[in-house]
Amino acid sequence: MTTPTIKAPALEMMELLEELAAFSAPGPGISRLLYTPEWLRAQQFLQERMAALGMEVRLDEVGNVYGRFTGSQTAGKVILTGSHIDTVLNGGKYDGAYGIAAAITALHYLQQTFGQPLRTVEAVAFCEEEGSRFPLTFWGSGNVTGMYNGSEADSCADSRGITISSAMEACGLIHKPGKGPRREDIGAYVELHIEQGIVLEQAALEIGIVDAIAGQRRFQVKVGGTANHAGTTPMGLRRDALAGAAEMLLALEQAAVQTGDPLVATCGKLEASPGTPNVIPGEVQFTLDIRHSEAEQLERFCSGIQAHFERIAESRGLTLELTATLATTPAPMDEGLKGLLEEISQQQGRSFRTMVSGAGHDAQLFAPLCPTAMIFVPSRAGISHSPDEYSSPEELAAGLNLLTAILYELAYKES
Amino acid sequence: MTTPTIKAPALEMMELLEELAAFSAPGPGISRLLYTPEWLRAQQFLQERMAALGMEVRLDEVGNVYGRFTGSQTAGKVILTGSHIDTVLNGGKYDGAYGIAAAITALHYLQQTFGQPLRTVEAVAFCEEEGSRFPLTFWGSGNVTGMYNGSEADSCADSRGITISSAMEACGLIHKPGKGPRREDIGAYVELHIEQGIVLEQAALEIGIVDAIAGQRRFQVKVGGTANHAGTTPMGLRRDALAGAAEMLLALEQAAVQTGDPLVATCGKLEASPGTPNVIPGEVQFTLDIRHSEAEQLERFCSGIQAHFERIAESRGLTLELTATLATTPAPMDEGLKGLLEEISQQQGRSFRTMVSGAGHDAQLFAPLCPTAMIFVPSRAGISHSPDEYSSPEELAAGLNLLTAILYELAYKES
CATH class of the missing domain: 3.40.630.10 (Zn peptidases)
Incomplete structure (x- = not known):
């Protein structure tokens, strides 16, 4: 040149x-x-x-x-x-x-x-x-x-x-x-x-x-539990949607770190309902934003995290809905x-x-x-x-x- | 009788x-x-x-x-x-x-x-x-x-x-x-x-x-990190306030289960800012509601969980503020x-x-x-x-x- x-x-x-x-x-x-x-x-x-x-x-x-x-x-x-x-x-x-x-x-x-x-x-x-x-x-x-x-x-x-x-x-x-x-x-x-x-x-x-x-996948995740009184519901009788969501977010972070760059996975928005200090959250909705430069690895990570979320929901008696809201290659x-x-x-x-x-x-x-x-x-x-x-x-x-x-x-x- | x-x-x-x-x-x-x-x-x-x-x-x-x-x-x-x-x-x-x-x-x-x-x-x-x-x-x-x-x-x-x-x-x-x-x-x-x-x-x-x-203690917890682009910030360079809060909530639940009845501990309200799907949350605020029938055990649990939260924040480079908002004996x-x-x-x-x-x-x-x-x-x-x-x-x-x-x-x- x-x-x-x-x-x-x-x-x-x-x-x-x-x-x-x-x-x-x-x-x-x-x-x-x-x-x-x-x-x-x-x-x-x-x-x-x-x-x-x-x-x-x-x-x-x-x-x-x-x-x-x-x-x-x-x-x-x-x-x-x-x-x-x-x-x-x-x-x-x-x-x-x-x-x-x-x-x-x-x-x-x-x-x-x-x-x-x-x-x-x-x-x-x-x-x-x-x-x-x-x-x-x-x-x-x-x-x-x-x-x-x-x-x-x-x-x-x-x-x-x-x-x-x-x-x-x-x-x-x-x-x-x-x-x-x-x-x-x-x-x-x-x-x-x-x-x-x-x-x-x-x-x-x-x-x-x-x-x-990077290709990008976005999901809206809905975790369903049972809203109940924070004072009268023993820990063992709860279906706490927010505790379940917290376990999912931690699993997401760990899986992303383990997968390594250039994969990034983020929850940027989370809403817990009813959202009152003395009520156990009965529903949590949160977003996922997952990106990778290779389509196959992106797909594999998303499938893996979905399966992981399902195991967490099942073990806690929670419902789980994942809706894909964006997919770019x-x-x-x-x-x-x-x-x-x-x-x-x-x-x-x-x-x-x-x-x-x-x-x-x-x-x-x-x-x-x-x-x-x-x-x-x-x-x-x-x-x-x-x-x-x-x-x-x-x-x-x-x-x-x-x-x-x-x-x-x-x-x-x-x- | x-x-x-x-x-x-x-x-x-x-x-x-x-x-x-x-x-x-x-x-x-x-x-x-x-x-x-x-x-x-x-x-x-x-x-x-x-x-x-x-x-x-x-x-x-x-x-x-x-x-x-x-x-x-x-x-x-x-x-x-x-x-x-x-x-x-x-x-x-x-x-x-x-x-x-x-x-x-x-x-x-x-x-x-x-x-x-x-x-x-x-x-x-x-x-x-x-x-x-x-x-x-x-x-x-x-x-x-x-x-x-x-x-x-x-x-x-x-x-x-x-x-x-x-x-x-x-x-x-x-x-x-x-x-x-x-x-x-x-x-x-x-x-x-x-x-x-x-x-x-x-x-x-x-x-x-x-x-x-039960006596009741309530806290407002503020976790501070750095809001950043969800796509351009590698996992290793994040200070994700929501991931930190998720780790805290899971620790709260585990400590409560381990302590056993009648202790109950709940996060009923959580807000992540800025709250946009493609931005890593720079700040999370959440409530804690902790109850027990014995004053000493209630106090011990609250001190323990605060110390645990501080360790989590420190290990993630996050700031942490706990404000007591209610205390009944x-x-x-x-x-x-x-x-x-x-x-x-x-x-x-x-x-x-x-x-x-x-x-x-x-x-x-x-x-x-x-x-x-x-x-x-x-x-x-x-x-x-x-x-x-x-x-x-x-x-x-x-x-x-x-x-x-x-x-x-x-x-x-x-x-």
């Missing part, structure tokens, strides 16, 4: 990030929910900025924004890079926005430095990924990759009853069911993102090269692109590791369709979805340079 | 119970909260009924209702029997009301059958015990025994902001702080009550003779009266056991002041504080006959 020295302008990217951070609803951190006035202003700002940088700009029917430098070899497919513009409520200024700011900065720098690319490149600001306003996620990349076909827009409403269609209309967008923003011309997708975890910081590494985005990243990222990282003198992304990302929707790669930079204390989300300018610059270099390889090198 | 045959009129008691059940707010079961119109009508009804049965009737300043047959030996103290007229919201028709209906029926039967007692007897309908409207319990017996002095009436308000004083005024009651309804002339207190537990039913016994009313019942109840039960051919009351009762306030006894009859499936609360007429009649017989012993026998 012979790559020229890449020195992407990190300062420009940082300024763009700050400019994007200004588009937010009032309150702590950044709140830029889909199809809100602040969301619309951010996407309008990006269109203007990309146009000013000489890109061909396009807004698709659902509000994804593209900026393109057309390649000299017009026959090939598009090299796409970017991330999502929306945030969670009271989120940080890096999640999503970093990947967009870096994509624009990288493509503009390459065009300024090396001229017209061989292959067409595009920066993208997907309209939505977080699922923070409407009860669906990946509305941006999902409409591009065919996960959605637009029919969801009329049936899906936010907590105030406003449908996606109405919200789009208020933004001047009209989405007709059908092919819509679906694209079949994407030849590769590369996404740069903050890690949103603590792995890189703990290991004091600059770069994470994603092996795979692991998305392995492209081996070739991963190798390329490792090579460039070494060349750039970056400390790095390959790692599984436990969080979901737009990249997982492209992975089955085209060569896809994902790059992480450290998140301070692993904090994300919070106003405290932070990565240092140096960390962000390292990611930008790696992204720029791989885009050079993909768009400027003769294949 | 030579006691004449006691055949108290169970039918009259059952009719009185049904009449009392009619005084309820709308909705499932019986709702007769302190100083509500239905509560007032019930206490007025009892005054009229007791007067019609030839009792001297008295309503005290907080709304306790007494009906008296004055004894021929006017010098002695009063033999008091009864229970509380209030119910929980959507409660049953036996909790409290049974003890009142039985007291009136027993005293009237004795007076009709054996004439004027030697010692003065009184039936009482305490105004409040449950704590369902105002944030205090035992407002009736507490004012009689000196636990309260009336100063609470102005400072204590229900969920709509109505103080006890205002609520009393609306019922035509005026409580002046000071001695008020306090009595120092009670020579013995006997209370008949449904068990509100499953012990008698499980053992197929007719009568429970209470050894002691165990109330042993009078040995002499217990022996008398056992003797009569045998004579009446009843199956019985002595047992600890895990629930609180008015009797626990009298126990430190005068010889006090308490009798239980079975509760179907241990259910109480529910419209489904039920004890059969035969079970209720067995309790009535035992109560009547001990009142005969206390009030009609030469000592």
Whole structure:
């Protein structure tokens, strides 16, 4: 590999990030929910900025924004890079926005430095990924990759009853069911993102090269016992749903630790009924979130834990219901692109590791369709979805340079 | 012991119970909260009924209702029997009301059958015990025994902001702080009550003779960890407050089972924050309710479990705060009266056991002041504080006959 020295302008990217951070609803951190006035202003700002940088700009029917430098070899497919513009409520200024700011900065720098690319490149600001306003996620990349076909827009409403269609209309967008923003011309997708975890910081590494985005299984678990008086019911005559749930959660943790990385298993939400200090809980409902980068191991763990829960329930005379609420398959990243990222990282003198992304990302929707790669930079204390989300300018610059270099390889090198 | 045959009129008691059940707010079961119109009508009804049965009737300043047959030996103290007229919201028709209906029926039967007692007897309908409207319990017996002095009436308000004083005024009651309804002339207190537990039913016994009313300790426990992304935080880098709480709850249960009856330990309420399926809980708050009939053992268990929780928190890098929210001391019942109840039960051919009351009762306030006894009859499936609360007429009649017989012993026998 012979790559020229890449020195992407990190300062420009940082300024763009700050400019994007200004588009937010009032309150702590950044709140830029889909199809809100602040969301619309951010996407309008990006269109203007990309146009000013000489890109061909396009807004698709659902509000994804593209900026393109057309390649000299017009026959090939598009090299796409970017991330999502929306945030969670009271989120940080890096999640999503970093990947967009870096994509624009990288493509503009390459065009300024090396001229017209061989292959067409595009920066993208997907309209939505977080699922923070409407009860669906990946509305941006999902409409591009065919996960959605637009029919969801009329049936899906936010907590105030406003449908996606109405919200789009208020933004001047009209989405007709059908092919819509679906694209079949994407030849590769590369996404740069903050890690949103603590792995890189703990290991004091600059770069994470994603092996795979973990598959995820979610369950709603209902444990049924008998609500009874806390004072008058001897220990031996109880069917305590919460004690049973506690045994299950401890078993879950032990099984996850025993299975080892990259498996993670979490109970994030638990409700005990009737929820009165002097009444033995007669019912407990809790959630399970289980992730692994390999489908078979994920499946095996879930079956194993279900059987374990059943034994616990049976031994305590409790009832048990497990309902699957979400199942995504692991998305392995492209081996070739991963190798390329490792090579460039070494060349750039970056400390790095390959790692599984436990969080979901737009990249997982492209992975089955085209060569896809994902790059992480450290998140301070692993904090994300919070106003405290932070990565240092140096960390962000390292990611930008790696992204720029791989885009050079993909768009400027003769294949 | 030579006691004449006691055949108290169970039918009259059952009719009185049904009449009392009619005084309820709308909705499932019986709702007769302190100083509500239905509560007032019930206490007025009892005054009229007791007067019609030839009792001297008295309503005290907080709304306790007494009906008296004055004894021929006017010098002695009063033999008091009864229970509380209030119910929980959507409660049953036996909790409290049974003890009142039985007291009136027993005293009237004795007076009709054996004439004027030697010692003065009184039936009482305490105004409040449950704590369902105002944030205090035992407002009736507490004012009689000196636990309260009336100063609470102005400072204590229900969920709509109505103080006890205002609520009393609306019922035509005026409580002046000071001695008020306090009595120092009670020579013995006997209370008949449904068990509100499953012990008698499980053992197929007719009568429970209470050894002691358990002391109770309540705690609010706060476990602090770090909220983090469920997908991006490896198992080894977590400080999961809910996993820690689960380990504590399991340890609590195991320690309670190991300690053995009559110790009971319960977590009835648990809240995990932020409470989102894909976020590791950073904080858990839960309640502890621990009861035992012996003060020293109760204390030892609480200290032991606190130390155990601290070890669990430390080993997981979690913070722990335990706040004591309630501490009542165990109330042993009078040995002499217990022996008398056992003797009569045998004579009446009843199956019985002595047992600890895990629930609180008015009797626990009298126990430190005068010889006090308490009798239980079975509760179907241990259910109480529910419209489904039920004890059969035969079970209720067995309790009535035992109560009547001990009142005969206390009030009609030469000592």
